[in-house]
Amino acid sequence: MSELTAEQLIQSPGDWQRSHHCAQTDLALLGQDVCLMGWVQYRRDHGGLIFIDLRDREGLTQVVFSPDHNLQAHQEAHVLRPEYVLAVKGTVRERPEGMRNPNLKTGQIEVVVKDWKLLNTAKTPPFPIEDRIDVSDHLRLKYRYLDLRRKGMTRNLRLRHEAVQSVRNFLNAEGFLEVETPVLTKSTPEGARDFLVPSRQHPGHFFALPQSPQLFKQLLMLGGQEKYYQIVRCFRDEDLRADRQPEFTQIDLEMAFVQEEQVMRLAEDMIKNVIADTVNQELNTPFPRMSYSQALDTYGLDRPDTRFGLLLHDVTDIVKDSAFKLFASAEMVKAIRVAQGGHISRREIDDLTEYVKIFGARGLAWIKIKEDQWHSPIAKFLGEEEKQQLVRELGLEAGDIVFFQAGGADMVRTTLGNLRLKLAEKLDLIPEDRLDPVWITDFPLFEWDQEEKRWAACHHPFTSPRDDDRDLLESAPERARARAYDLVLNGCEIGGGSIRIHTPELQSRMFQALGISREEAESKFGFLIEALKYGSPPHGGIAFGLDRLLMILGRTDSIREVIAFPKTQKGTCLLTDAPTPVPSKQLAELGLRVRDEQPR
């Protein structure tokens, strides 16, 4: 028997056809001949007997090369290495007593090789194709195609597929039409930074990639399509986070002739359905609702995680005459009681103090409640009356610890809102298997843009004010409420929408309130205002961040885990090396020149 190298053994599959997937081989197939194709997961070469765990997308099957069944095959199979690609034909047989593997779905059986083909060899992968190995993000992204072979990524891609199918099935049944909208579109003011695409045919002119299909979906309502949806890529040229990628996917939908209730009911039914179809969990509808101001008051954030307590209490009034000047002079003082948190050490408090500084806090006041006294750097400033009121407001008991934050309202809320999350994580208070949705409603229409010194749309400039707040647009914009709603799941904003403005008059007033001049409104949004003049139906909708929803359902802490080919935090692709410079000829065609081009 001549010794052939692995490369010499490579063959084409020829007329071999795969009969089963590796996960399908079980006792029901006993005695049958099957043809499997896949990759070598593990090889256990005993010399006289070779076991290969063959992997395909669906699972693993043990195949056995035995000289008793095919001498040549057995001898050739010594060349097999991890990730080699092979096809085997063989017989499914029950494993001998005591040789079964209960950890493997197909562990009752094995496939005895009658004939096989080596379809391809493989370099030794830079990291093992196994879930239990933690590999650096850098390597995983550079060799993403190898990372995708791992079970975790395969599972996440399947989850994504199932979620998308569920959404389509649901919305199709509800009478929605899936319509595509342009990816090459118009740059608009407001919102995130646009990705620009230069126009070759019109030098100096640019398309923008859509931040969302917002205007087109409204135009589809104007186009009489009544119920639209799209699972659509959106682009925002802003810095990345664990839950943010420059391109991400929205489940976008819009309905004509509806009010808030219909959109919210439909949306929660859709989400309920997706969750049942993917992770087999049942949510109760209707989802709970909370006003924006209540969310800020009790959770500090507009995306409350309602899976645990640690609520914020306002104690501004209690300490307004305190001897502790920091409290007395503050615009707002809030507190979090951690029941039986007195064991938190000085060292841990120091870490938390460092943590809150990220949010602009100067420090972190705390009190440990003991049986006989209050242990705290600030206890000496607090009078009996103040202490009594704090006990009442916070429900204090011996063994508790209380954290305080005093200062500007925004800072206090943000700081304690984030501290609350930090504490919950640290103290393991988050029930990981819970899915707690909550609608946030009653958003303000505007928020003050400190940098631009003007009002900015809280949601977007097409969101309708409440009917009875219309006159506030000019007189008291800060009091105007929006017909907007966000859906928050486990403290993550997974969707948001609104009832839109559908008359040209109101839309023009909105632009005015935002400080957008008549001329600018005309040049940027003229087509919309014009369109609204031709019988626009009242309409509204919502858009969900598919990736974020999948992060929660897949119980992963990074958006990269649910995207096949994500970008790094610096917005690059380690696999393709994009973005790259382009030849000057290509730039010239576009009428572009790169300023201060560095020699490379």
Next chain:
RNA sequence: GGAGCUGUAGUUAAGUUGGUUAUAACGCCGGCCUGUCACGCCGGAGGCCGCCGGUUCGAGUCCGGUCAGCUCCGCCA
């Protein structure tokens, strides 16, 4: 634009107060092995300690810078 963490063999990590030849496990290569299943046993190879500079008799270790990955602030209607 800013802050923090990380960077040592193919991979994951250890590396003490700055001190001789930089460890371990897995992987890889060679050999043995007919019931393993993350097979086992014997042997072997494998290092620009991210990069540049500085301090020092001497730097993986200290300092400055820089690059990359990650987390966060700003930003994200």
